[in-house]
Amino acid sequence: MKLPSLKIRNLESRFPVIQAGMGVRIGNSVLAAATIRLGGYGTIASVGLGDIEKSKTDFANESNRVLAQEVKKARELCGGKKPLGVNIMIALSNYRELVEESVRSGVDFIISGAGLPLPLPEYVGNADIALIPVVSSGRALSVIVNAWKRKYDRAPDAVIVEGPQNGGHLGFTLEMIEHPETCSLEMIFQDVKKVMTDMGYDKIPILAAEMIASRSDIERVLAIGYDGVQVGTHFIASEEAGLDRKSKEVYVNAKREDVTVIKSPVGLPVRVLKTPLVNRVLSGNREKFSCPYRCLRTCNPGKVPFCIARALLATWKGDVENGLYMAGCNVEAMTKIYPLEEFFKTLED
Numbered sequence: 001m002k003l004p005s006l007k008i009r010n011l012e013s014r015f016p017v018i019q020a021g022m023g024v025r026i027g028n029s030v031l032a033a034a035t036i037r038l039g040g041y042g043t044i045a046s047v048g049l050g051d052i053e054k055s056k057t058d059f060a061n062e063s064n065r066v067l068a069q070e071v072k073k074a075r076e077l078c079g080g081k082k083p084l085g086v087n088i089m090i091a092l093s094n095y096r097e098l099v100e101e102s103v104r105s106g107v108d109f110i111i112s113g114a115g116l117p118l119p120l121p122e123y124v125g126n127a128d129i130a131l132i133p134v135v136s137s138g139r140a141l142s143v144i145v146n147a148w149k150r151k152y153d154r155a156p157d158a159v160i161v162e163g164p165q166n167g168g169h170l171g172f173t174l175e176m177i178e179h180p181e182t183c184s185l186e187m188i189f190q191d192v193k194k195v196m197t198d199m200g201y202d203k204i205p206i207l208a209a210e211m212i213a214s215r216s217d218i219e220r221v222l223a224i225g226y227d228g229v230q231v232g233t234h235f236i237a238s239e240e241a242g243l244d245r246k247s248k249e250v251y252v253n254a255k256r257e258d259v260t261v262i263k264s265p266v267g268l269p270v271r272v273l274k275t276p277l278v279n280r281v282l283s284g285n286r287e288k289f290s291c292p293y294r295c296l297r298t299c300n301p302g303k304v305p306f307c308i309a310r311a312l313l314a315t316w317k318g319d320v321e322n323g324l325y326m327a328g329c330n331v332e333a334m335t336k337i338y339p340l341e342e343f344f345k346t347l348e349d
Contacts, residue, residue, distance in 0.1 A: 001219060001222075002349050003015055003016060003215070003218065003219075003222075003347055004016055004222075004227075006018070006041070006205065006207075006227065006228040007205070008041075008083070008109065008130050008132070008157050008158045008205055009109070009128075009130035009157040009158075010128070010130075011041070011082055011083040011108055011109065011130060012083075013036075013039055013040050013041050013083060014039030014040075015039040015040055015344065015347045016207075016218065016222070016227060016228030016229060017035075017039070017040035017041065017218070017228065017229055017230075017231055017344075017347070018040060018041040018043060018111075018160070018207060018228065018229070018230045018231070019031065019032060019035040019040055019041060019042055019043050019230075019231060019232075019235055020043065020087070020209065020230050020231060020232030020235070021043040021044060021045040021046070021085075021086065021087020021111055022045050022087075022168075022232055022235075022236065022241075022326070023045035023046070023047035023048050023087075023312060024045070024047055024048030024049075024309070024312035024313055024315070024316055025045070025048060025049065025242045025243065025313075025316045026045065026236060026241050026242050026243050026315075026316070027043055027044055027045035027087065027241075027242070028044060028045070028049075028070060028242035029044060029070040029071070029073040029074035029077060030074075030077065030240050030242060031235065031238065031240045031241050031242060031340070032044050032074045032078075032084060033073075033074045033075075033076075033077035033078040033084075034077075034078075034238075034240040034340045034341075035235075035340065036074075036078040036081050036082070036083065036084060037077075037078050037079075037081065038340060038341055038344040039344055039347070040344070041083045041084075041085060041109070042074065042078065042083070042084050042085070043084075043085050043086065043087050043111060044067070044070050044071065044074060044084075044085070044086050044087070045086075045087050046063070046067055046086050046087060046088045046089075046092075046098045046102070047088075047089060047092060048309060048312060048313065048316075049063060049066040049067055049070060050062035050063045050065070050066045051066070059093075059094065060093075060094040060097045063094055063097070063098060063101075064094075064097055064098065064101040067086070067098060067101050067102070067105065068101060068104070068105045071084065071086070071102070071105040071106070071107060072105070082108050083108040083109055083130075084107055084108050084109075085107050085108055085109035085110060085111060085130070085132075086098070086102045086107050086109075086110055086111070087110075087111040087112070087113075088102065088110060088111070088112050089112070089113065089114035089115070089266075090112055090113070090114055090115030090116065090117045091114045091115050091266050091267070091298050096119070096123050099112075099120065099123040099124060100123055102129075103123075103124055103125070103127045103129065107129060108129065108130065109129060109130035109131070109132055109157070110124065110129055110130070110131055110132065111132045111133075111134060111160065112131075112132070112133055112134065113133065113134025113135070113160070113162070113169075113171075114134075114169050114266060114268065115298075116133075116140060116143055116144055117131075117133050117144065118143075118144065118147045118148075120133070120148075121148055121151070121152035121154040122151070122152060130157035130158065131154070131156055131157050132156065132157060132158045132159065132160055133156050133159060133160070134159075134160045134161075134162055134209075135159060135160070135161060135162070135171070135192065136161065136162050136163075136164075136170070136171030136172055136183075136188065137171070137183075137188060137191060137192075138188065138190075138191025138192045138194060138195045139191070140171065141159060141191075141192050141195050141196075142195045144156070145195065145196075145199050145201065146199075149199070155199070155201050155204065156201070156204060157204065157205075158204060158205040158206070158207060158227075159192060159196070159204065159205070159206050159207065160207045160208075160209050160230050161185065161188050161189065161192055161206060161207065161208055161209065161226075162209045162210065162230075163180070163183075163184065163185040163188065163208065163209065163210030163211075164176055164177050164180040164183050164184070164210075165180050165210050165211055165271075165328060165329040165330075166209055166210045166211070166232075166271065166328050167232055167233045167271050167326050167327045167328035167329075167331075168232065168270060168271060168326040168328075169264060169266055169268045169269070169270050169326075170261070170268060170269045170270065170271060171268065172269065173269075174261070174269060177261055177269060177271075185208055185210055185221060185224060185226075186224050189206065189208075189224055189225055189226060192206055193206065193225065205227035205228060206225070206226055206227055207226060207227060207228045207229055207230055208221040208224070208226040208228075208229050208230070209229065209230035209232065210328065211233075211328050211329055211330035211333075212229045212230070212231045212232075212234065213231075213233070213234040213330055213333035213334070214333070214346065215346045215347055217229070218347070232328065233251075233326075233327050233328040233330065233331060233333075233334070234330075234333055234334060234343070235340065235343075236248065236251050236327075236334070237251050237252055237334040237336070237337050237338065238337070238338060238339065238340040238343070239337060239338065239339050239340065240339075240340050242316070243315060243316045243318070244316065244317055244318025245318065245337065246318035246320060247315050247316070247317075247318050247320065247323060247325070248337050249337070250273065250275065250320055250323075250325055251273075251325065251327065251331060251334050252334050252335065252336060252337060254273050254325075254327065254331045254332070254334075255331070255332055256329065256330075256331065256332050258273050258274050258331070259271060259272070259273060259274075259327055259328075259329055259331055260272060260273075260274050260278065260282070262278060262281055262282065264308060265298075265304040265305075265306070265307070265308045266298055266308065267298040270326060271326065271327060271328065271329070272324055272325055272326050272327060273325040273327050273331070275320060275321075275323060275324070275325050276320065276321045276322070277306065277311055277314075277321070277322050277323060277324055278324070278325075281305050281306060285305070286305045286306070287305060287306040287307065287310075306324075308324065310322070311323060311324035312324055
């Protein structure tokens with residue numbers, strides 16, 4: 001089958017693919033620009049971009065400064081092409097500041113999850129930016145769309161549905177994660193589609209995020225009824241992804257049995273690889289750390305077993321001993337470090 005294009009608001013890409021906004025510094029300007037050039041939606045992850053030392057004393061302003069730089073750099077690298085967006089987690093303490101900086105920087109879309117992005121339309125105002133909430137249930141989407149309609153007379157421009165076998169932070173209980181057949185992408189699609197239809201939003205694209213690593217995976221979710229996909233884990237091993245090669249090799253060498261779920265300082269379950277840090281956490285140990293950033297509204301530094309900002313910066317640096325490696329259940333699909341173009345060529349007619 002010929003893969004369709006993906007139209008969201010006044011944006012369109014050749015292929016129905018959005019690159020996930022993977023922090024810290026994995027989903028950077030280089031990966032986003034490459035995705036756009038090759039026919040997808042490129043996404044910059046807004047979390048953890050600032051200079052490490054400057055962020056200790058001026059976290060919000062430093063985050064904004066470097067986010068603006070990354071957006072500008074991505075525009076230059078892709079020759080001004082669209083669609084370029086930003087992923088901003090609602091759990092971040094500087095959520096509003098990052099949204100407002102994204103508006104000033106002229107991004108084309110904002111993806112927002114890790115919580116319910118109820119105030120997002122207020123912070124965006126009248127800017128011509130597509131708003132894309134991330135949900136894991138029809139119930140969560142119903143809360144969002146009803147609040148947006150009532151308070152702002154605004155509808156989502158697309159919706160991303162993350163399934164229970166997705167990588168990173170998960171909007172499911174541990175019991176649901178252990179029994180993914182009870183909350184499959186097929187089941188969530190029916191609930192989400194009903195919410196959108198009941199609200200009169202049945203033409204708005206719904207995208208699937210879970211174990212997408214090939215053209216056949218895309219075709220599988222399109223057959224369910226989804227309009228496109230978000231790709232995360234599989235792009236981490238691309239040459240363009242913004243992390244050290246040693247960390248990319250961790251992903252390439254990982255097996256399905258290396259994947260586990262732990263509780264994140266964000267306050268949600270998070271699917272990760274069993275690396276040394278995770279094994280220490282699973283053994284009940286608490287990492288020694290101080291918290292200069294206060295990057296998460298939901299984190300209690302005195303109680304959580306590790307600092308997620310520190311762990312993800314370690315991943316970016318290639319510090320395998322102390323890094324946190326978020327991954328989906330299909331991590332075995334990554335067999336080598338590869339140029340992103342290689343993936344997109346498989347999507348051509």
